[in-house]
Amino acid sequence: MSLPVTVTFMLTDWVAKGLADGTFERVGGVIRDVKTKQIVSWLREQGANNFSGSLQVTEGILQVTSAVSILNLGVSVxxxxxxxxxxxxxxxxxxxxxxxxxxxxxxxxxxxxxxxxxxxxxxxxxxxxxxxxxxxxxxxxxxxxxxxxxxxxxxxxxxxxxxxxxxxxxxxxxxxxxxxxxxxxxxxxxxxxxxxxxxxxxxxxxxxxxxxxxxxxxTFNPAVYLQPQFRGQIDLRRLTRIYQWLDPTLDENAVFDMQRMNLFMLAQDPNKWVESIPAAIWDSKVDWVGKAIWDDPKPQIYARLPKTLAVVESMIETNCRFEAYQTEVQAISQLRISFHDWLKLTPSTEIKPDGAELMYIILSKPLELYPCI
Incomplete structure (x- = not known):
C-alpha cells in the first residue's frame, strides 16, 4: 500500500530551512509549524540509540541536545x-x-x-x-x-x-x-x-x-538562576524556554520583567531565599549531615542550581515526548496503517549514511491532527 509519507535518513532542505528561520520547531519527537501547530515530520532514533534514552544529535539545524529524557523520540521505538x-x-x-x-x-x-x-x-x-x-x-x-x-x-x-x-x-x-x-x-x-x-x-x-x-x-524567586556566577551556564533564553512551556504567550522581555523585582529582592536579602527553598533542591536533614551549624550553606546550595535547572528541562522534555506520542497514534489511525507496519517504515532505496542517528517520517500533505502538544 502506498502511503503519503516520505521516509528518509536525511533532514530535507525545506524542513531544515523552516527550522533555521523559525517557521518550524521541534517539540518532543515531532517537527511542527510554529503557528499552525501542524506536524511536518516525526523523528525516530536509529540503531543503538533506540536504547540510550539520552540521544545527543546535531544534524544541520536540528539539535536534540537540550535535555536528557527518559523517553525516546517516538512511541514506535x-x-x-x-x-x-x-x-x-x-x-x-x-x-x-x-x-x-x-x-x-x-x-x-x-x-x-x-x-x-x-x-x-x-x-x-x-x-x-x-x-x-x-x-x-x-x-x-x-x-x-x-x-x-x-x-x-x-x-x-x-x-x-x-x-x-x-x-x-x-x-x-x-x-x-x-x-x-x-x-x-x-x-x-x-x-x-x-x-x-x-x-x-x-x-x-x-x-x-x-x-x-x-x-x-x-522556587518563589526564580531570579536566583540568573545570578552572575552562572554566566556561561544559565542565560535568560534558557529560563524563557521553561516559562514558555508553562505559558506559550511569554517572550524574553516578559520573563525579564517578571524577574526585575526578584533580582532586587535577592540581592537585598539572599538569606530569605535560602530559608525558603524546597527540600527537592536542598534538604538540611539530608544534605547538611556532618556539617557545623555555623557553616554557611549558600555556596553548596547555589552549586546545585545548574543541575536543578537541568532536571526541570529534562522533565519538560519528557512531557513533550509523551504528548508527541499522540500524534503518531493519530497518524497511524488516519492513514489506516497497522501499528506493526508503521514500525517497519524505513527508506526503501536510501542507504543509511554513517553516523545517521535519526530517521524522518515526513508527510506529503498535512493530516488534520487535532493539537495535543
Missing part, C-alpha cells in the same frame, strides 16, 4: 524492553536515594516496582504467543497491572510533591512509564483509539504534576 530498562534505572536511583533518606528515617516503598516489572514481563510474553486469543488474554492481564501501577504512582507522586521531596521526579517518571506501557499494549493489539485515549488521559495527569514540580524547582 520504546517497546517493553526499553521500558523495562528505564524502570530498572529509576529503581536503582531510588535505592541510592534510600541510603541517604535512611538518615532521617524516611522510607521509600520500592515493593511495587517488582509488580511493575512482572507486568512488563507478562506483556512481553503475551506478544510472543501465536494464538490470538491467548495473546489478547495475557495482554489484558498486563494492562490491568499497568492500571494498578498508574493509580499507585499517581498517589506516590502527589505525596512527594506535597512534601517537596527529592524523589518526586522519580515517581513522576515511573508514572509516565506506566501509562506508556499500557498504551503500548493497546497498540500491539491494534486498538488505536483506546491507545490514543489513554495517552490523552495520561497527558492530563502527568502534565499537571510536572507543572507543579517545575514551579516548585523554580
Amino acid at each position: 520504546i517497546g517493553f524492553a526499553v521500558i523495562a530498562q528505564r524502570l530498572k534505572e529509576l529503581e536503582q536511583r531510588l535505592q541510592q536515594a534510600q541510603k541517604l533518606l535512611n538518615n532521617i528515617n524516611n522510607k521509600i516503598d520500592l515493593s511495587f516496582y517488582a509488580n511493575f516489572r512482572a507486568a512488563i514481563e507478562l506483556a512481553t510474553n503475551a506478544f510472543t504467543m501465536t494464538k490470538p486469543e491467548n495473546r489478547r488474554s495475557s495482554a489484558l492481564q498486563a494492562i490491568n497491572r499497568f492500571l494498578e501501577a498508574e493509580h499507585i504512582y499517581t498517589e506516590y507522586t502527589d505525596i512527594e510533591i506535597e512534601q517537596k521531596s527529592q524523589i518526586a521526579d522519580e515517581y513522576l517518571l515511573t508514572l509516565s512509564l506506566a501509562y506508556l506501557a499500557e498504551a503500548r499494549c493497546y497498540l500491539e493489539l491494534e486498538e488505536h483509539d483506546t491507545a490514543l485515549r489513554r495517552f490523552q488521559e495520561g497527558s492530563i495527569i502527568i502534565r499537571s504534576r510536572i507543572q507543579k514540580y517545575v514551579k516548585l524547582l523554580l
